[in-house]
Amino acid sequence: MKSCFVFGTRPEVIKTAPVYLYFKNLGEEVILIATAQHREMMDMMIKVFNIKPDYDLDVMTQNQSLNMIVSRVMERIEPILMKERPDIVFVQGDTTTALSACLAAFHLSIPVAHIEAGLRSGDLYDPFPEELNRRLIDVSCRYLFAPTKRAKENLLREGLDENRIFIVGNTVIDALELIRKKINMVSLRKELIDSDYYILMTLHRRENIGEKMRSILRATADFAQKNDIRVVFPVHKNPNVRQIVDEEVGKNPNFILIEPVDYLHFLSLLDGAKFVVTDSGGVQEEAPSFNKFVVVARQTTERPELIEAGLGILAGTSKETVYEAINEANRKNLNSIENPFGDGKSSERIYKIIRGDIA
Template structure:
């Protein structure tokens, strides 16, 4: 088998890497293609997993638009696929890279495998453009590897044939097991912050940038002023995000603003946090592996399993709703231990299915 794994962002590398490495360890002639949709953060993740792409499309430009990313990925990926003639293309999640790679593969009649298929928020514009991307990828894919039974049910409701759908768990759990075996979380964390009790915050999602993000930060500021807590906040590189953060909380000593961290550093911060506030999809999946409660600062989530399993709540983005959610999170005591997103054997299952061996 000659599989081709295509990725371009930090979250994609996290979830593609364990699958790619499993295939390589089985002796498969696996090819890694990086689009570098997010150059710096993608490169940081490749170092964590000791991966070196066979091809780097280097598509990122300053102030890039979604359409420009699609155009550059399509133009630069097709010659690679024509040259290598892979038997199957693997894409992950819902990025512009994943969507464009799936479309390119479909145009070339190369089977597409979608890692983390079937996620749905129910709102085509939230998250944007991810919700549309993931739906289109699922339509174009031969193999739909869903992280949960609910994701499979989403696909069945849309009329996708059951024979194309496989519940395999989420490869992020595989990635976390890989990392936990390699580092001392405490030593990593101590190099970043000298705190024993804090909230971990991440904010970057496109649809939150603007007044929603300002309201989230104001709600958090209101809460931590009352309870005497600190917030550790790795601030995204996006200039618009940084402008808002600096204006709203740049002078608030309770906010510990730090530069973006690599994956190992982030997991060490997650491991030490009291709970997490985030608009990220990936963090919603990572937190349960560390037993952390999550306040999801969004209007919708395509990962309702987190809420149903008791690991989080959906707060919305108004100052009042964030404030109330933080009060509830501070009082929360998790009563379950089972991770709703998997057991760390997703990569093995994907390998066996694509090799025709079943689960």
């Protein structure tokens, strides 16, 4: 059996690497294709997991549009797939890389497996373009690896064949298990900051860029000033994000603005934070493993399990609602909670399912 794994962004590496390594460590024939949709962030993660792509499509250009990414990925990946002829192609999540690779494989009649299938926000434009990407990928895949029961139910409601759907948990927990035992969180954290009383913030969503992001930053800044707490913020490389951050909090003494960090250092920051303010999807899944409450600074979330478990709050993006949510998070104290997204055995489940079908 020859398995091909495709990624192009930091979250994809995190959630694909455990499955790739599980297959590889069992002696399976594996091919790794990197699109480099986000060059620096992807390369940073590759080093963490000590993996090396067999092919690098190198599609990233300055100010690239979504259509440009789709076009370049599909054009460059097709000859590789035709040459290698894998038995299956794995894509992960909701990125433009995942959609493009899925379509290219589908056009060549190669079965596709979707890691993290079935997540839905219910709004095609929020998150954009991820919500549409997910739906298109799920329709065309042979294997739908849903992280939760709710994700499976989403797929069934859309009329997808139950025989294609498998609940396996989220592979991000596998990644955490691979890493946490090997690192000293406190030592890594001290390489970045000297504070032990802070909020961790991440913001980068395309649909939040503009006034929404400014409102989130202003609410957080007001809270930080009134409560004398620092905000540690690894700032995304997107120049539009950086401009807003610089204008709103660039000179704010309560904010510790740092460059994007590798996954190990990010986990160390998550480990030490009082709570998290984010518009990221992955952080919503990782935070419960560190007993951290999450303020989700978005209008929707495709991970409602976090909210339903009482481990986060969907704050919206207005200054008033975000401030209120942060104030509530400050009163929370989570201890030894169970992560609703997985148990660290997702890669094993995926392997057994695939191996049972493809001998």
